[in-house]
Amino acid sequence: MNNNLNEIPSLACDLTAIPADVREEHILTAPQLFSTAQEVQELPNGYAIRFLNESGKFMSIAKFIDNEKLCCPFFNFGLEIEPNNGPIWLKLTGGEGVKEILQTTLFENIEDKEKLKQLIQTGGDARLDEVVANTNLPLLKGVLSKTISGS
Numbered sequence: 001m002n003n004n005l006n007e008i009p010s011l012a013c014d015l016t017a018i019p020a021d022v023r024e025e026h027i028l029t030a031p032q033l034f035s036t037a038q039e040v041q042e043l044p045n046g047y048a049i050r051f052l053n054e055s056g057k058f059m060s061i062a063k064f065i066d067n068e069k070l071c072c073p074f075f076n077f078g079l080e081i082e083p084n085n086g087p088i089w090l091k092l093t094g095g096e097g098v099k100e101i102l103q104t105t106l107f108e109n110i111e112d113k114e115k116l117k118q119l120i121q122t123g124g125d126a127r128l129d130e131v132v133a134n135t136n137l138p139l140l141k142g143v144l145s146k147t148i149s150g151s
Contacts, residue, residue: 011101015132016123017070024131026067031136033060034106038087046076046093047102053081053088061090074098 015023036057039050051057058081065077075098078091092102101119110116113133122128 011072011074011097012118013071013105013120014123015071015121015128016125017073018067022067023128026064026071027128027131027135029060030064030068033064043091043093045095046091046099047106048078049090049092051088051090053085058088061088065090 015027018026034049037049037051041048041050051061058079061079065079068075069077074094076091076093078089078093080089080091081087082089093099104110105119110119116132117129120132122132
């Protein structure tokens, strides 16, 4: 595997970088996690996503980051908790192209299955291909709409 980000030809999620025994769970739990988002704020190089600070939420987000950092090593992750049991903020940012991949995977309907395979690579695992194809993308479309209309 190439660890020099400058030499990676395109940004894509490589699910094979996640341990095999948790790959499918990661794919299935990400939409569940993001469905609980309360707000999305656009940043110059990515997005900040607000969650209620409820029991287990911090650990759910941390588990997501623990896997996501393996398959998407080009992301910067930030996790903040506001004082007095305030909300939890997950920041997903990065270098050139990262905001675009986030925009596509989090907010846009991806109807082109070939484009989906380019963005989320499974190493030819037919079961993972099926799980990815049936995943509820975009993960944050409803939240983005609420945030924009509520602004």
